[in-house]
Amino acid sequence: MSKPMGLERTMSSYQMARRRRNILIQAGITLLALTVLSIYIMPLGFGVMTSLKTKDQASDPKGPIIPSEAVQYEYEGEKYDVVYVPSDSGDQEWALIKKSRKTSQFIDIHNPEKGIIEWEGNWRALKPVFETSFQWGNYREAWDTIEFLKLLKNTFVYAFVTMVGTLIASAFVAYGFARFKFPFRNALFMVMISTIILPPAVTLVPTYAFFVKVLNWGGTWLPLIVPQMFGNAYNVFLLRQYFMTIPRELDDAAKIDGAGPLRTFISVILPQAVPALTAVALFHFFFAWNDFFGPLIYLAGSRDLRPITVGLTEFNGLYRTEPQLILAAATISMILPLTIFFIAQRVFIQGIVITGVDK
Amino acid sequence: MGISLKWTRVARTQPRQGLRAGLRSMSPAQRREARWGLIFISPWLIGFTCFYLMPMIASLIFSTYSFKLSAPGDAHFVGLANWKRMLFHDSNVWEGLRVTFTFGLISLFIGMVSAFLLAVLLNSKHLLARNVFRTLFYAPTMVPLIAAIVIWSRVLNPQTGWINKLIDLFGIHAVGVTGLRWLDDPKLIYFAYTFIGLWGIGNAVLINLAGLQGVPTELYEAAEIDGASWLKRLWKITIPMVSPIIFYNLILNVVGLLQYFIVPWVLNQGSGYPEGTTRFYMVYFYKQAFTFQNMGYGAALAWLMFIVALIITTVLFTTGRSWVYYSSEER
Numbered sequence: 001m002s003k004p005m006g007l008e009r010t011m012s013s014y015q016m017a018r019r020r021r022n023i024l025i026q027a028g029i030t031l032l033a034l035t036v037l038s039i040y041i042m043p044l045g046f047g048v049m050t051s052l053k054t055k056d057q058a059s060d061p062k063g064p065i066i067p068s069e070a071v072q073y074e075y076e077g078e079k080y081d082v083v084y085v086p087s088d089s090g091d092q093e094w095a096l097i098k099k100s101r102k103t104s105q106f107i108d109i110h111n112p113e114k115g116i117i118e119w120e121g122n123w124r125a126l127k128p129v130f131e132t133s134f135q136w137g138n139y140r141e142a143w144d145t146i147e148f149l150k151l152l153k154n155t156f157v158y159a160f161v162t163m164v165g166t167l168i169a170s171a172f173v174a175y176g177f178a179r180f181k182f183p184f185r186n187a188l189f190m191v192m193i194s195t196i197i198l199p200p201a202v203t204l205v206p207t208y209a210f211f212v213k214v215l216n217w218g219g220t221w222l223p224l225i226v227p228q229m230f231g232n233a234y235n236v237f238l239l240r241q242y243f244m245t246i247p248r249e250l251d252d253a254a255k256i257d258g259a260g261p262l263r264t265f266i267s268v269i270l271p272q273a274v275p276a277l278t279a280v281a282l283f284h285f286f287f288a289w290n291d292f293f294g295p296l297i298y299l300a301g302s303r304d305l306r307p308i309t310v311g312l313t314e315f316n317g318l319y320r321t322e323p324q325l326i327l328a329a330a331t332i333s334m335i336l337p338l339t340i341f342f343i344a345q346r347v348f349i350q351g352i353v354i355t356g357v358d359k
Numbered sequence: 360m361g362i363s364l365k366w367t368r369v370a371r372t373q374p375r376q377g378l379r380a381g382l383r384s385m386s387p388a389q390r391r392e393a394r395w396g397l398i399f400i401s402p403w404l405i406g407f408t409c410f411y412l413m414p415m416i417a418s419l420i421f422s423t424y425s426f427k428l429s430a431p432g433d434a435h436f437v438g439l440a441n442w443k444r445m446l447f448h449d450s451n452v453w454e455g456l457r458v459t460f461t462f463g464l465i466s467l468f469i470g471m472v473s474a475f476l477l478a479v480l481l482n483s484k485h486l487l488a489r490n491v492f493r494t495l496f497y498a499p500t501m502v503p504l505i506a507a508i509v510i511w512s513r514v515l516n517p518q519t520g521w522i523n524k525l526i527d528l529f530g531i532h533a534v535g536v537t538g539l540r541w542l543d544d545p546k547l548i549y550f551a552y553t554f555i556g557l558w559g560i561g562n563a564v565l566i567n568l569a570g571l572q573g574v575p576t577e578l579y580e581a582a583e584i585d586g587a588s589w590l591k592r593l594w595k596i597t598i599p600m601v602s603p604i605i606f607y608n609l610i611l612n613v614v615g616l617l618q619y620f621i622v623p624w625v626l627n628q629g630s631g632y633p634e635g636t637t638r639f640y641m642v643y644f645y646k647q648a649f650t651f652q653n654m655g656y657g658a659a660l661a662w663l664m665f666i667v668a669l670i671i672t673t674v675l676f677t678t679g680r681s682w683v684y685y686s687s688e689e690r
Binding site for chain 2: 025026028029030033039041042047058061065176177179180181182183185188191192198199204206208212227229230231265290300309312313323326327333334337338348349
């Protein structure tokens, strides 16, 4: 009852062809993703590379991509540029001692004892010799010039304080919407969601006038911190969605044990919702880290309170001719957010996925 | 996602009765529950009243005043003068709206298509090391916007930037003064700004990704048996199935783009360079309200922005009914 040999072979060769096709598709798609990714994050590489160059190299259109410096050679107390000079035995690295239109004088830097060499040809056509050299000092200089430590402290305090505030308030509100029936609950929830569509500009003018003229809070962190202590729509929405997935039986069990709504919230809901709470905390932290508009208008003139965003913007305006310093400062400013992201990326990506899911 | 779309329906099912009447018809246990609920949402109620409702009303009142913050004593009622000036005598307003819309359409299209295609790529079962790719593609979204703007403005530099060097490799002349001057050429500036914005699409990509993962695989299997091509499956199954997510992204994007401000402000302090192509509406609002401290006129400008946003979102929600597909209409 054995099958004919031929059929078996075609089966397996069919499978092999299929597997080969799959591997090809896999390779193709992965290669595509790799190409797109390299173009997508290429500016990051450019930023880091340029931040490690000298000022001249950073604005030299023809310079090499890797941070480098033109090689120089010292001869009788003077420094001279080293260039590639074509010869019968390949390019020679010679120092250009005397420039002249028709014949220039060189020193072979590897055999200086040979003395001055006359060379016929236009020296302008010769390419300079570069050697790799990373200007780590740019980071030091940018750090000091922009007073980065102060900016970092300001940004961190602001991000942290508002993170704690908004987290507590949003969790409270989300619990209220998720677990209790009260009149107009759905309507209020929809009002809350619709505040996402409201342009902040509409409330900005009176809020600004009130904070600055009535409370005299201009030039302090208060107008930026206080409004964030009441929970916002995005966070409440995300937390509520998550709280709804926690089984009600847990609440009921706590109730039977005599726990009131507050106890249930603290000892049942919050421990169950750690992933969502972490996601909201991180979201807010990054939002605050990037916040620009608020500090721009409320902290105008108080240099000591500026966060990184405002400091970096000013720096960008003042040091236009020093791209390497600006890019070093920009690189410093993104190290912390990127580090936190890479450590917490699983929670973070999960957090967004929760918001995206229809419940 | 559907959450915002269900809004009108849910609101309508709410019985029309006053809060007090509602409370009176409740049992003591229900009343206690309602009281706790209101206590828990009270932070938001207070925040909403203080930082949304009252400022909105105040803003509307402000818009009928001539009011300079530097001299609050001189404030006086001017009726609809601010609104008349804004609607009929201030060309900056219309220019701002035109600039915002022109850029908005370009950026919206490129941004949404990129976010969707990227999500499709990152959702492909053929992609090796999917999680690594997802993390790396998300990383630029974590770069602080100001740092992103600073880096992009340099990488788009006609002489030293890598973008032009890359384009040159494909045989297109891009480097140099006669090449592609992204941030100086009025024809290219919106594309340059769109590129900067592409570094922020990570959230949209992930939301799309969540949507793609929710599409039942049976649909694809059935289509594959019928011999539908990849493109056909994308067009006939994937896009309709994730249309609620696309719609959600669309709304968030539109609202965000109407308030476009930071990039033109950081790059050229709102000067409108080049040739006025970056005189965005919000830039003009900022100048009026905060640089010139014209709070009354600023409030009017803000309200106009609100009305425009409301009209656009209403139109989107109305037309959305015809193209957004909900698999579980009555949930």
